[in-house]
Amino acid sequence: MADIAVFIERYTVARSEEMGALMRFAQVTQRLGHRVDWLFRPDIYKIPEYDALFIRSLTDPLNASYVAARTADLHGLRVIDDPDSIIACCDKVNMYRRLLCxxxxxxxTVFLGPSELTADRGADLLRELGSPLVLKAPSSSFSMYVERVTEPSAFVRVSRRFLRxxxxxxxxxxxxxxxxWRVGVLGGDPLFVCRYVIPKRRWKVxxxxxxxxxxxxxxxxxxxxxAAPRLLDVAVQAAATxxxxxxxxxLKQIGDDYVVLEVNDNPTIAANEEDVNAPQVYERVIRYLVGEWG
Ligand SMILES: Nc1ncnc2c1ncn2[C@@H]1O[C@H](COP(=O)(O)OP(=O)(O)O)[C@@H](O)[C@H]1O
Ligand SMILES: [Mg+2]
Known part of the structure; x- marks a missing residue:
């Protein structure tokens, strides 16, 4: 029997689908004969008392969740997300370099330094990579700092704003x-597959x-x-980096092939969404946390 801690913040349960998923995790934990507790920020000091930690809150090296991950890692707990994954995924330049390697x-994709944020370079990129061109601040999440430009002047304006x-x-x-495409990967194996549909008249999920x-x-x-074997294969390779x-x-599909947009740690698992055709997600995560998987 294992004692599992789930680190949450108040916003984790803002949506009923995410609350529902937490309940399913708790039910599966009990069915498998383990214990589960919810921990909030003031409880971080209790983490060493547990066997495993599952973080269900926004992960960022500057957040309490990172302190929770580090605490768990230092005390030898199994932890999702481990601190190294949090660091790797919070920086798109780092992540894309891993994927390219x-x-x-x-x-x-190109990475641009301060001296390259000129209208001339923008015009070159709009020619070489096509228009519209997607610009991203390396630390973006929730699509906050991802924009499209079609003009060199907009390239300069947006890229300089992101460089701040x-x-x-x-x-x-x-x-x-x-x-x-969203492919959940756990311990090197595909866990679930979804399509995240792009709303009408928009271009981001x-x-x-x-x-x-x-x-x-x-x-x-x-x-x-x-799911197409190639989709799963590319996703598993990406996660392994x-x-x-x-x-x-x-991932985006191009004909029969796929390109990776991003590897996210702490992916959303919401009841009646990601789990619809993957009811096993809860059990597999718990088995991973107790060391029976991956
Ligand atoms: N190269 C691209 N081409 C088309 N759409 C993109 C591209 N890059 C990102 N997007 C869209 O923008 C969204 C946010 O981009 P992403 O790189 O995942 O940043 P974030 O980490 O902020 O979510 C993606 O989910 C996708 O829908
Ligand atoms: Mg994203």
Whole structure:
């Protein structure tokens, strides 16, 4: 029997689907004969009393969740997400370099330093990588600092704004599609597959209105057995460049092939969304945490 801690913040349970998933994790933990407790920030000091830690909150090296991950790691607990994965995934330049080194396909991508954020360089990139061109701040999450430009002047304006948050800016070829593939990977094996549908008249899975309201599309769960082997293969390779934990790999399909947009640590697992055709997700995560998987 193992004692499992789940680290959460109040916003973790803002959506009933995420609350529902936590309940399913708790039920499976009990069914497998283990114990589970919810820990909040003030409980971080209790982490060493547990056998495993499962983080279900935003992970960032500057967040309490990172302190929780480090504490667990230092005390020899099994932990999702491990601190190294949090560090690797929070920086897109680092992540894309890992993918490029491992030969994992990504859209054509360049990293730009301060001296390159000129209208001339913008015009060259719009020619070489095509228009629109996607710009990303390395630390972006929730699509916050990912924008498209079609003019050299907009390239200069957006890229200089993004550079305030980093010392490099990512420029990437735009890949058109009506959905992103999301492949959950755990311990080196595919865990679930979904389509994250892009809302009408938008180009990102998640975006915001002027007033800051979130706009997101449907989550369509696809049985692992029906997913293209190449999709799973590329996703598993991408996850392996970061680690052996739990990841959500985002990919675009181009014909019969795939390019990786991002490897996310702490991927969303929500009840009646990611789990629809993957009811085993809860049990596999718990088995991983207690050392029976991966
Ligand atoms: N090269 C690209 N071509 C087309 N769409 C993209 C591209 N890169 C990102 N996107 C869209 O923008 C969203 C956010 O990009 P992503 O790199 O995942 O940043 P974040 O970490 O902020 O989520 C993606 O889910 C995808 O829908
Ligand atoms: Mg993303």
């Amino acid at each position: 491992a030969g994992v396909p990504i859209p054509d 948050r980093a010392d490099l800016v990512v420029a990437q070829r735009f890949v058109q599609s009506v959905f992103d 998640l975006s915001y209105t002027e007033s800051g309201r979130m706009i997101y599309g449907a989550v369509q769960s696809v049985p692992l057995s029906l 970061v680690g052996r934990g739990l990841y959500g790999v985002d």
